[in-house]
Amino acid sequence: MDIFSDLIMGLSIAITPINLLYLLIGAAIGMIVGVIPGFGPSAGLAILLPMTFGMDPIGAIMMLAAIYYGAMYGGTITSILLNTPGESATVASTFDGFPLAKNGRAGPALVMQAVASFVGGTVGVILITLLAPMFAQVSRSFGPPEYFLLALMGMLTLIVMIGENWRLGIVSALIGFALGTVGVDLETGQGRYTFGSAELIGGIYFIPIAIGLFGLGELFYAFYQGLHRTGTGGIVNYDNEERFWPTRLDWMSTRMTMARQSVLGFVVGVIPGAGATIASLMAYSTERSLSKNPENFGKGEMAGLVAPETANNAASSGAMIPLLTLGIPGSASTAVLLAAFLLWGLRPGPLFMEQNPELAWGLIASMYLGNMALLAISIFAIPLFVQIIKVPYRILGPTVVVVCALGTFSVNASFVELYIMFAAGIAGFFMRLYGFSAAALVLALVLGPLAEEALRQTLAISRGSFAIFVERPASLWIIAVTVVLVVCLPLLNRFGAKAQAARKSGV
Numbered sequence: 323m324d325i326f327s328d329l330i331m332g333l334s335i336a337i338t339p340i341n342l343l344y345l346l347i348g349a350a351i352g353m354i355v356g357v358i359p360g361f362g363p364s365a366g367l368a369i370l371l372p373m374t375f376g377m378d379p380i381g382a383i384m385m386l387a388a389i390y391y392g393a394m395y396g397g398t399i400t401s402i403l404l405n406t407p408g409e410s411a412t413v414a415s416t417f418d419g420f421p422l423a424k425n426g427r428a429g430p431a432l433v434m435q436a437v438a439s440f441v442g443g444t445v446g447v448i449l450i451t452l453l454a455p456m457f458a459q460v461s462r463s464f465g466p467p468e469y470f471l472l473a474l475m476g477m478l479t480l481i482v483m484i485g486e487n488w489r490l491g492i493v494s495a496l497i498g499f500a501l502g503t504v505g506v507d508l509e510t511g512q513g514r515y516t517f518g519s520a521e522l523i524g525g526i527y528f529i530p531i532a533i534g535l536f537g538l539g540e541l542f543y544a545f546y547q548g549l550h551r552t553g554t555g556g557i558v559n560y561d562n563e564e565r566f567w568p569t570r571l572d573w574m575s576t577r578m579t580m581a582r583q584s585v586l587g588f589v590v591g592v593i594p595g596a597g598a599t600i601a602s603l604m605a606y607s608t609e610r611s612l613s614k615n616p617e618n619f620g621k622g623e624m625a626g627l628v629a630p631e632t633a634n635n636a637a638s639s640g641a642m643i644p645l646l647t648l649g650i651p652g653s654a655s656t657a658v659l660l661a662a663f664l665l666w667g668l669r670p671g672p673l674f675m676e677q678n679p680e681l682a683w684g685l686i687a688s689m690y691l692g693n694m695a696l697l698a699i700s701i702f703a704i705p706l707f708v709q710i711i712k713v714p715y716r717i718l719g720p721t722v723v724v725v726c727a728l729g730t731f732s733v734n735a736s737f738v739e740l741y742i743m744f745a746a747g748i749a750g751f752f753m754r755l756y757g758f759s760a761a762a763l764v765l766a767l768v769l770g771p772l773a774e775e776a777l778r779q780t781l782a783i784s785r786g787s788f789a790i791f792v793e794r795p796a797s798l799w800i801i802a803v804t805v806v807l808v809v810c811l812p813l814l815n816r817f818g819a820k821a822q823a824a825r826k827s828g829v
Contacts, residue, residue, distance in 0.1 A: 329451055332683025336691055341381045345688050348385035349695045352392020353703070356412075357400060358718065363393035364654040364761070365540050368532035369726055371662055379666040380681050384688040386662050388696075390655050391443060391638045391689070394598065395696045398435045398631060399704070402428060411598035411634040414606040418619060418626030425622045430568040434624060435631045436700030438580055442632035443693040445584035446591070446639025450686055457647035458675045466779035467790050467797050469649070469671075473773035475804040476650040477765060487757045494759040498766025501526050502774075509778065521738040528661045530730045530743035531767060535760040536654065537726045538743070539750020541719055546751065568624075576628040579609055587633030591640025593807060598634035598641075605633030639689065646670050646682060649772070654761035657768045664768075 335341065355366030366389050374382035397412035402419035415435065422431040464472075477495055504515045505525030516522040583605040590601040609629035610619045619626045644650040649671040651657035663670050668678060675682040730743040753760050784790035791797050 328683045332687035335684035336688040344381040344385040348388030349392045352389040353396035356393035356396025363390045365536035367658040368536045380684050388692045394635050395439045395700050402431050414602040414630035418623050421622035438628040438631040439635045440697040441580045442584045442635035446588045446636040447689040449588050466776045470776035471800040473769040490757050491759045491762045494762040495766040498763035499770040502767050502770030530739040531746045533726050534743040534746025535750035538747025541722050542751035543754045572624050579625045579628050580632045583629045583632040584636045587636030588640040591637030598637040601637035602630035602634040605629040657765050
């Protein structure tokens with residue numbers, strides 16, 4: 323496979339006027355989604371997914387992917403100006419981002435976070451270009467047993483990453499699996515949990531559940547925290563700063579930080595279940611340990627902002643490899659992206675890049691362009707995003723509810739799905755309140771039917787024997803990797819938690 327010629331082919335698809343327009347729209351929307359505190363890429367993708375119906379699949383996937391990695395850029399703006407992370411992956415960016423702003427360096431901090439995000443994202447895409455074909459080549463020998471084990475690995479790693487609430491994570495996943503069984507069993511023709519409703523014969527649609535859990539659930543939780551009553555006071559005013567652009571020392575002192583954390587973030591991102599949050603916390607901790615002046619971290623050290631920003635964007639790129647080549651979503655955001663692929667009849671996996679080269683390479687090429695667009699937007703549209711931050715939740719909240727309702731109803735014009743969406747929103751609020759995992763539920767809802775189908779095919783091949791899972795070399799490798807991840811991921815999670823605790827205690 324000639325990677326360079328495939329990339330050129332993908333670039334020719336990505337730069338068509340209509341696809342380029344969709345890409346720019348997605349990048350801008352992703353930035354806005356990231357700027358809104360309490361939201362994140364999963365909520366934005368879930369809400370906006372219905373709006374892509376009727377679009378060309380390539381343009382729609384490019385736009386949704388741009389929303390996904392664009393939210394990583396936008397989430398840091400509130401981390402720097404408000405000390406409020408736009409989403410979990412930018413928590414570590416508050417450690418030194420807000421102190422930089424309080425020290426009168428909000429402008430340089432905003433520019434450096436944009437450059438760090440660009441470097442991390444671009445390095446990640448370069449590594450995708452080089453490694454994705456290799457992953458696809460290796461996974462071509464996979465059959466139904468391997469697909470079942472991969473789906474199981476994706477679920478187990480995410481549940482383990484939940485940490486102390488792993489029991490609630492398992493319950494959340496079981497609820498997702500149960501919802502995935504609703505509908506007609508295609509093998510027996512019998513209805514399962516339809517309760518006589520014709521609306522449920524085809525199963526529970528993914529979109530109303532995702533919009534409810536991530537869109538309304540996050541909104542209701544924000545109301546519960548009182549964000550609709552609080553203003554946006556305390557925002558740092560960077561307009562009166564003497565210097566907006568970073569100094570030469572800022573660039574020189576962080577160049578190796580960007581290089582190191584791009585690789586670290588990408589590696590962590592490839593691991594299903596790890597994600598950008600763990601990558602950013604690990605990057606902050608490792609950079610602090612490597613620094614000649616670790617005592618400056620937490621007080622406005624530029625490397626303390628650049629490290630997590632580089633890592634979380636590289637991780638968001640890395641997460642695309644298991645999604646495209648194995649069909650495993652390693653996070654809630656990539657689960658929504660997987661659902662988008664399935665909606666258009668596309669099945670990510672070992673043969674995806676061979677059977678759909680235009681879409682696969684068009685998406686990869688678009689990520690190069692998307693990162694360049696986001697760099698420009700991040701720097702030159704900062705005043706616009708500051709105004710978005712100032713929009714009070716009492717105005718933003720009702721707008722989100724209307725968008726969620728319209729997005730859900732526009733898919734199938736079904737009032738039942740509208741009721742499901744509102745019920746999922748209420749459930750999402752209580753799940754967030756009591757420590758259940760909406761991400762585990764969504765992943766189980768997406769992966770459950772795929773795992774069930776693969777398990778049935780496996781048992782049909784083996785005539786009911788489970789020994790097939792240990793008789794195939796590829797299956798044994800997947801089992802071994804799963805065991806390693808289940809053992810190591812809690813250590814990574816604890817490592818990140820210690821980094822955050824150490825920062826809060828000033829150690």
